Amino acid sequence: MTDLNAFLIVLRLTRQELMESATADEEEAFRAHFGRLKRLRDEGRLLIAGPCLDGALGIVVFRATSEEEARRFMEEDPTIVAGLMTGELHPFRISLVATGAAPAA
Numbered sequence: 001m002t003d004l005n006a007f008l009i010v011l012r013l014t015r016q017e018l019m020e021s022a023t024a025d026e027e028e029a030f031r032a033h034f035g036r037l038k039r040l041r042d043e044g045r046l047l048i049a050g051p052c053l054d055g056a057l058g059i060v061v062f063r064a065t066s067e068e069e070a071r072r073f074m075e076e077d078p079t080i081v082a083g084l085m086t087g088e089l090h091p092f093r094i095s096l097v098a099t100g101a102a103p104a105a
Helices: 024-042 067-075
Strands: 005-013 046-051 058-064 085-092
Touching: 005 067, 024 046, 058 067, 067 085
Parallel strands: none
Antiparallel strands: 005 058, 005 085, 046 058
16 A cells, blocks of 8 residues: 655635635636545545635645645645635644544534
């Protein structure tokens, strides 16, 4: 089995009002972004993803075989390609994980 390393992507909207005033093309980019994250989850590589409720940022914590693969995944995100979000990539060490943690309903 190939070793997988964890990475954190910090995502920030390029304009704060974007979620309230997105065009149809922008909404499609966000749907494609969410679809990619669901595929990563289905592959067993997504650990957690979601936005801060105050709109400050979103995070994605996932596993990749290399920093290059992780950077490529980030740079090919449809919202980054469309200029709707910026991304910062950081290597990440998982030190603690809560057992039985589930997203809020």
